[in-house]
Amino acid sequence: MLSKRIIACLDVRNGHVVKGVNFEGLRSAGDPAELARRYNTEGIDELVILDITATLEQRRALAETIHAVARELFIPLAVGGGIRTEADAAAAVEAGADKVSLNTAALSDPALITTLAERYGSQAVVVAIDAKRAGEGFAVYARSGQSAAGRDAVEWAREAEARGAGEILLTSIDRDGTKVGFDCPLTAAVSAAVSIPVIASGGAGSLDHFVEVFTAGRADAALAASIFHYAETSVRSLKEHLQGRGIPVRL
Amino acid sequence: MIALIDYKAGNLTSVRKAFAAIGAELYDPGAPGDLDIADAIVVPGVGHFGATSALDRGWVEAIRGRVAAGRPLLGICLGLQWLFAGSDEAPDCPGLGLLPGSCYRLSGGSAENGGAVKVPHVGWNNIRIQRDAPIVAGIPSGAQVYFTHSYVAPVTLDTVAVTEHGEPFASVVQRGHVAGVQFHPEKSGEVGLTILRNFVRASREPC
Numbered sequence: 001m002l003s004k005r006i007i008a009c010l011d012v013r014n015g016h017v018v019k020g021v022n023f024e025g026l027r028s029a030g031d032p033a034e035l036a037r038r039y040n041t042e043g044i045d046e047l048v049i050l051d052i053t054a055t056l057e058q059r060r061a062l063a064e065t066i067h068a069v070a071r072e073l074f075i076p077l078a079v080g081g082g083i084r085t086e087a088d089a090a091a092a093v094e095a096g097a098d099k100v101s102l103n104t105a106a107l108s109d110p111a112l113i114t115t116l117a118e119r120y121g122s123q124a125v126v127v128a129i130d131a132k133r134a135g136e137g138f139a140v141y142a143r144s145g146q147s148a149a150g151r152d153a154v155e156w157a158r159e160a161e162a163r164g165a166g167e168i169l170l171t172s173i174d175r176d177g178t179k180v181g182f183d184c185p186l187t188a189a190v191s192a193a194v195s196i197p198v199i200a201s202g203g204a205g206s207l208d209h210f211v212e213v214f215t216a217g218r219a220d221a222a223l224a225a226s227i228f229h230y231a232e233t234s235v236r237s238l239k240e241h242l243q244g245r246g247i248p249v250r251l
Numbered sequence: 252m253i254a255l256i257d258y259k260a261g262n263l264t265s266v267r268k269a270f271a272a273i274g275a276e277l278y279d280p281g282a283p284g285d286l287d288i289a290d291a292i293v294v295p296g297v298g299h300f301g302a303t304s305a306l307d308r309g310w311v312e313a314i315r316g317r318v319a320a321g322r323p324l325l326g327i328c329l330g331l332q333w334l335f336a337g338s339d340e341a342p343d344c345p346g347l348g349l350l351p352g353s354c355y356r357l358s359g360g361s362a363e364n365g366g367a368v369k370v371p372h373v374g375w376n377n378i379r380i381q382r383d384a385p386i387v388a389g390i391p392s393g394a395q396v397y398f399t400h401s402y403v404a405p406v407t408l409d410t411v412a413v414t415e416h417g418e419p420f421a422s423v424v425q426r427g428h429v430a431g432v433q434f435h436p437e438k439s440g441e442v443g444l445t446i447l448r449n450f451v452r453a454s455r456e457p458c
Binding site: 001002003004005040045070071072074075076093094095096098120121122123124166167195196197220221250 | 260261262264265268269272297298359368369370371372373374375376377395397399400415416437438439440441443444
């Protein structure tokens, strides 16, 4: 049976892992390669490196970070943040990324999804959607949550799949860093609308939040950052908890 | 040395890094004749079966020639599917035909029969080992490995391990020194590296 994946996210700035609340107020959480090693030992299923500033100069530092992580860890590695062009994606892939995650660039240039899917295969293309509750629906935001994209999250996920995306990384802006739980209605709505995997993100604060997002939220994978970085919860104890609740995991 | 055949179906960086990590030397054959010196051959690949059409008759004959000379062959993901006669994904594109059977798309299961599942099959799933084979030496049945694919190879007498995703399919195959894995050993942690070590060990044995 296919396991539910637990994915650790490393938000990287200037070669260091940082983490904020509601996309703001960053604090440092250590060296990315060292954290990646620790998570791997604990049984993490996948890693995401998000470059949250992404200027040209830092792009080179990012390539070194990707290379350092990919050289010794043989689990899937996705890279996102500031990937605007095919050349940006190629640089991440050459450094050792298995998947690239597109967010703002996919919204402003949806054809980029197809270009990358044709070049590297759909399995290598993740479309990241940052969504915020808006009345009955969920509005998509671009530029790290700063500007409304004028699109509905469910409809945009469907389009991303049709254009060749292999996975959806769905982040609730309302829940990001709050530790009050994933937005399960958001995750369930998107998961039901597409046949590609949906990775839920934003709001993990307790072990039962993961149970909820894998059942009521219908998520295929769940991503978290701060809950792991500050060693509040080990990956292993989370997986044991999930297994005890009848959720298939890799242990 | 082991030949890694790059027919431009996906990125091979991860495969190269994994072989480097276990101390195996790879080279890139630029033309079919370059396979004459191969101790073993790896056919990787992700994506569409039609991409294997880049492996034209010259390549097919060179690969078959090395296999006939007793050299090990490992197909990874699409490379496993290519070992078979063909695939519904690209009916006009024949496979290498070293193993009987043809590949087809996962059905996605059904609500009545154990529940519907998503296709593509992406993530960690277990392999149930059906019989001993050198390619799975040291790996316990039930070990988890990383998959990402929509098409599968049938369960036949060549099947070593079976995985379930809405239906059973062949996740590891081996006949003589021809082996294939549907998952990505280069992304499957220590289990995956063990598979690659088993293959590299076979490549170092005399014919």
